[in-house]
Amino acid sequence: xxxxxxxxxWKMNKTAADAVALVKALLDNGIDQIAGVEAVVCPTFxxxxxxxxxxxxxxxxxxxxxxxxxxxxxxxxxxxxxxVAEFCKYVIIGHSExxxxxxxxxxxxxxxxxxxxxxxxxxxxxxxxxxxxxxxGKTADVVTSQVKADLAGxxxxxxxxxxxxxxxxxxxxxxxxxxxxxxxxVIHDYVRVPVTEMFGEAAAQAMRIQYGGSVKxxxxxxxxxxxxxxxxxxxxxxxKPDFTEIVKAAAEAK
Ligand code: 13P
Numbered sequence: 001x002x003x004x005x006x007x008x009x010w011k012m013n014k015t016a017a018d019a020v021a022l023v024k025a026l027l028d029n030g031i032d033q034i035a036g037v038e039a040v041v042c043p044t045f046x047x048x049x050x051x052x053x054x055x056x057x058x059x060x061x062x063x064x065x066x067x068x069x070x071x072x073x074x075x076x077x078x079x080x081x082x083x084v085a086e087f088c089k090y091v092i093i094g095h096s097e098x099x100x101x102x103x104x105x106x107x108x109x110x111x112x113x114x115x116x117x118x119x120x121x122x123x124x125x126x127x128x129x130x131x132x133x134x135x136x137g138k139t140a141d142v143v144t145s146q147v148k149a150d151l152a153g154x155x156x157x158x159x160x161x162x163x164x165x166x167x168x169x170x171x172x173x174x175x176x177x178x179x180x181x182x183x184x185x186v187i188h189d190y191v192r193v194p195v196t197e198m199f200g201e202a203a204a205q206a207m208r209i210q211y212g213g214s215v216k217x218x219x220x221x222x223x224x225x226x227x228x229x230x231x232x233x234x235x236x237x238x239x240k241p242d243f244t245e246i247v248k249a250a251a252e253a254k
Pocket of ligand 1: 009167
């Protein structure tokens with residue numbers, strides 16, 4: 001059985017001081033005491049040091065929201081994999097906001113995945129279609145081609161250990177979540193099946209696949225009840241202490 005993983009992607013929100021206050025509130029809420037589920041917070045780079053200190057010795061894991069694929073050098077403003085790995089277990093790679101606003105492509109995402117593994121990080125790879133692609137019936141093509149291009153050249157062991165988040169772009173920050181059945185279908189047919197074809201049954205069954213897009217305490221159960229949905233990548237609703245309720249819902253569903 002796969003252990004569900006619920007991660008909070010804080011995006012460009014919260015100063016280091018605000019991040020510390022939220023993590024303290026989450027720990028007070030018992031977020032790291034919930035058995036059978038892995039909880040992760042992904043603050044901005046400037047809060048990683050403080051947040052990772054607070055999470056030391058707890059079951060709350062820390063992730064970053066991005067990294068650069070080169071190990072070091074003249075790349076002003078970028079953060080190397082090894083720098084992220086000082087503070088984090090996880091790293092989000094290829095979020096649609098990075099693809100949409102910052103020019104990330106399947107090629108750079110693939111390099112970043114390899115670089116993350118090289119530094120001992122576990123990636124949370126994001127894939128998902130736009131509203132227009134969804135309406136044009138292109139969800140299968142878009143999601144499967146992202147999965148294939150992004151994972152190219154990885155090993156079955158690496159794939160087994162990582163996480164993919166299916167995040168339909170039309171559901172991000174819009175309040176318009178996919179239904180549990182829609183997310184299950186995409187995750188099974190267009191993510192887990194192609195991963196099986198590429199890396200074999202064992203890797204595909206071990207890999208955890210999250211749903212992301214307007215997940216909140218009131219709708220989380222709908223997703224976690226689905227057989228192929230192994231948790232969630234949560235944006236807006238991860239910025240408040242009741243993010244813990246979503247983590248509880250994942251534990252209760254499995
Ligand atoms: P929301 O939960 O705010 O829709 O964001 C989803 C997301 O992009 C998480 O990475």
